[in-house]
Amino acid sequence: MDLNRRQFLLTSSAAAGAVGVGSGLTTRFWGLDGDPVHDPATDGDKVIPTFCEMCFWKCGVLAHVKDGTVTKLVGNPDHPLAKGRLCPRGTGGTGLLYDPDRLKKPLIRKGERGEQRFEEVSWEEALDRVAAKLKEVKEKHGAESLALFNHGYGASFFKTLVAAYGSPSVGAPSYAQCRGSRDVAFQLTYGAPVGSPEYLDIENSRVLTLIGSHLGENMHNTQVQEFAAMIEKGGELVVVDPRFSTAAGKARYWLPIKPGTDMALLLAWMHVIVKEGRYNKAFVEANTVGFEQLAAHLADKTPEWAWARTSIAPELIVETARFIAGAAPASLVHPGRHTSWNGDDTQRGRAIAILNALLGSWGAAGGFFLPSKLKVPPTALPPMPKPERKAPDTPRGAVFPFMDEGLAHGLRDASIPGTAEFDIKAWFVYGSNLIQSLPNPEKTIEAIQHLDFFVAVDVLPAEITGWADVVLPECTYLERWDDLAITPWKEPFVSVRQEVVPPMFDSKPGWWIAKELGKRLGLADYFPWESAETMVKARLEAGKYDVAAMLRTGVAGGKRAAVTTEEGATAVYGTPSGKIELFSQQMADAGLAPMPEYTPPEAPAADQFHLLFGRSPVHTFGRTTNNRFLSEIYAENEVWLNTRVAREQGFKTGDKVILVNQDGKKSAAIKVKVTQRIRPDCVYMVHGYGHTDKRLGFAAGRGADDTQLVSRVKIDAAMGGTGMNVNFVRLERAGEAA
């Protein structure tokens, strides 16, 4: 081999000289040899600041535009959430903009629902149809029977439209299927929101505890930046996860807990911290109520008690409790985000909130900061009509005492006649693929059959748009103005989203669609501006902002404010007691446990696994899985299976399996990934795959959708959320007879 290579080099060296003579001398010289350095020339001739919509975080983006084409998207250095950097999804926004499968023309359904036969029509015809049907629904059934399902920042205009129309029936899966229980838990405990983006000073944490958060796989840009900064500064991690997450790979302690038993660990940690007097006594004394009751409540929640439930050894529980307490108050137990798991999720969120109170991390550097917010006057609108009926988003007779946003699954269920106080008769679905985002997709499809009318507004086709009567193609975030984003933060700021390139195809911005519908519904007064651009500029002018500078930089504000008690910020606890409620009288009054109790989870049968799902850093659920640019990194999900179990059951990486849940629901075929990184009693998959809509030319048929396997839920008694990690699956080889 050596000889061959040397011979080859010898024979070819002469050729090098010959070609070298002919090499062109161009105008740009660099280096020792005079060969030009190739410039791929992707810098824009225009660079336009805007903010991202590849997830909900809203990072500042600088869009490079060259000859009318967006060549690249980079982080805006002036933007406090981006700090000049973007996550993979933000970097890959061009893959959405230039997705060949985008919705291009308004569509009206031909034939039966679900047959997927549509006719392209003009905007005029589509908007007239939507307006006529919405009027009809209002006359026949009342305005309240229209439900708006939404996800994403562009929804603001449709929320205005639906409120002006007179319906309170608004729901987003981001509440009852995601972060709602956590939000309610912190509101109950601190009387203050945990924020979105969350008000976490991770960069100054000395110990960060992640319990069910896989930060680094969920790429919340600012949090990941701070997470790395914390590690850089010597901060330590405690990670509680049945799976060896990316974060677990960096942790001082990884506790591979049995799914559904976080509460036992949290109570035992608090038991140790209280019993050993390691809690932040001054903070607890000054800021909380109910400590004595809590201490009594924790007395029997020993590490040994928790061991039997969590599978975490008592010595390790004690050691980690001391480790976490030792860093207080710069010891942050992350509140998590997607927390709709086991039906006791508000209680679990309360346990996290209370543990943080014992550490005194609220208002402390390295804990929860106390955000500051800029003011921008809102657009003056006529008063909204007062609906006569409340949204029918809970089952008839059910009360969820602390529910503070609409339940999307409840509005779906109310569309099945006779389920709720009155029936939902029409759907307005904005940017939310309900088939993949609500549990029990068969029920979603059943509900649609009962509707008088269903309109969907989206950028891409998805399973849900296939069922709509009218589909309105919205342009992407890079092709439109939206309302200002006013973000409470350490450096409070306002960001502007402006049109980077004009809308492609026959797509239109959301503001235009809402305004046009408003006109046709006699609600034009609620859209008292020419365009979102003029509305945004008017708001900025009214707030005495430098509009030109803002459009040039994309951001206003961004100066560091006092956000910790040490810096002079004051924590305001909006609870009935005016203090942090370790014991919640509100919950007791509502018939709920005033202090978090452990509820044993159901156990899978011998041949079943806990079904866990989560995120890939390059995708935002099913919204991005058709993005060909992002999919060069991760194109198809796989099901993680523990190495020992795989060996015992004869599975290899790449084998195709079907997951079957306890109700016989089956997934699409999915490849096995054999790994040491997961407990033997669990399987894991990235959410957002298994698209079936063939109009998603890339994503259709890739991987499997976990939602297909979520036929059961446990309802959170406090706020109505759907605990979805109560489903168990067994593996069947794909191709085997069922």
Next chain:
Amino acid sequence: MSAGRYAMVVDTRLCVACKACVLACKAENNLAEGYCRDWLVEEVHGEFPKLRAENRSERCNHCSEAPCVDACPTGASHIAGGGVVLVTPDKCTGCKACMAACPYDARYLTPEGFVDKCTFCLHRVQRGEQPACVTVCPTRTLHFGDLDDPTSEVARLLVDRKWKVNHPESGAHPNVYFLV
């Protein structure tokens, strides 16, 4: 700009393997679909539950004794300013000798038929900017600079921290360093 010795220092403790570096490189360098110049190695060692992990953002090592340059029959592969190893497309015949010689599998044949690889974004560096992968990285894992300048961040990191290189036995003297 003086021609020093450009190097990249990769802090494996910070990297979450999000692969923003890969996408930013593809966008910056307008790479064809299916091609990339940097990539992630995600290693996990041990058995459940005793595991450890290392994430490495990898690319051409811009070796000081670059076997690819020695292997190139046409002079297309060459050492440019700052010790950056480049390929001049016009001179490249696509013979792949360099690809065989590279200890790091850092090179690929483009659809146009020439060999390509990471350039340390020299077109940006010339303008005083950092490589695209460095500027995007949310965890600030990647550091780029001149090792000949003892005050540079990369030089200081290699003094202050424990590091390793891939395939030190290759004798190629790679210039991508991994902090551990």
